[in-house]
Amino acid sequence: MRTTLREDKGVAGLNVLLSVIVMLFVIGFLVMIFALMGGELQDSVQSDVTNNATAVEVINETYTEIAEVTDWYGIIIVITAMVVLILLTVIIISAIRSSGLVASS
Numbered sequence: 001m002r003t004t005l006r007e008d009k010g011v012a013g014l015n016v017l018l019s020v021i022v023m024l025f026v027i028g029f030l031v032m033i034f035a036l037m038g039g040e041l042q043d044s045v046q047s048d049v050t051n052n053a054t055a056v057e058v059i060n061e062t063y064t065e066i067a068e069v070t071d072w073y074g075i076i077i078v079i080t081a082m083v084v085l086i087l088l089t090v091i092i093i094s095a096i097r098s099s100g101l102v103a104s105s
Contacts, residue, residue: 042059
């Protein structure tokens with residue numbers, strides 16, 4: 001059984017970058033859903049006759065912390081871009097070395 005390697009041209013790290021962008025979109029969508037659910041849950045507990053202060057505090061802390069996850073998006077995008085640039089550099093160096101223009105010892 002012979003396996004062939006994919007030889008895509010000009011896509012150094014593009015798949016990684018696109019995967020991270022899609023992952024961030026899905027995480028943002030889930031965070032939005034949980035933040036909306038937490039707000040509605042807190043409103044329903046506050047309007048309840050029993051008005052359990054501990055439950056309100058726990059719900060408030062939980063959904064505000066979940067909503068702050070999007071603060072990390074910037075650093076995730078920067079790290080992903082750095083990985084893509086490193087992959088591109090490695091591919092360029094290996095292409096130059098395998099071209100025969102540079103003598104290797």
